[in-house]
Amino acid sequence: MKPVTLTIGELSARSGVAPSALRFYEERGLIRSTRTSGNQRRYERSELRRVSFIRIAQQVGVSLERIGDALKELPEGRTPTKADWTRLSARWRSELDDRIALMERLRDTLDGCIGCGCLSLQSCRLYNPGDELAAQGSGPRKLLG
Numbered sequence: 001m002k003p004v005t006l007t008i009g010e011l012s013a014r015s016g017v018a019p020s021a022l023r024f025y026e027e028r029g030l031i032r033s034t035r036t037s038g039n040q041r042r043y044e045r046s047e048l049r050r051v052s053f054i055r056i057a058q059q060v061g062v063s064l065e066r067i068g069d070a071l072k073e074l075p076e077g078r079t080p081t082k083a084d085w086t087r088l089s090a091r092w093r094s095e096l097d098d099r100i101a102l103m104e105r106l107r108d109t110l111d112g113c114i115g116c117g118c119l120s121l122q123s124c125r126l127y128n129p130g131d132e133l134a135a136q137g138s139g140p141r142k143l144l145g
Helices: 008-015 019-027 047-059 064-071 082-090 093-116 129-136
Strands: 041-044
Touching: 008 019, 008 041, 008 047, 019 047, 041 047, 047 064
Parallel strands: none
Antiparallel strands: none
């Protein structure tokens, strides 16, 4: 029995990712397709999970290079199982927890962070007198701290 495959249009519609992005992912080796005799792309249904993973990982700021490294750990020749995905995601847990904590700090302090000195601006005499935070380095020191 021949496996059910998806056209690039079908994969795009199901994943919410533009065909141009799917072609880009394929060029980068993140997803795979086969070709018909008319040279049209056909994707196995399991590629939909990969595309979903790529899309979500990008949304939380993971680089395509790191996504690609992670996807290389998935088995070839078979659809990844829940255990495969669990192994892959376990190594990102700590980093994602750190990102979540940073986003929560940003959310909770956004209304005051620009004027409070977190950007090490000399203009904030109340929270950052003498631009003391500049000694800690550049950028939003209170948020990154």
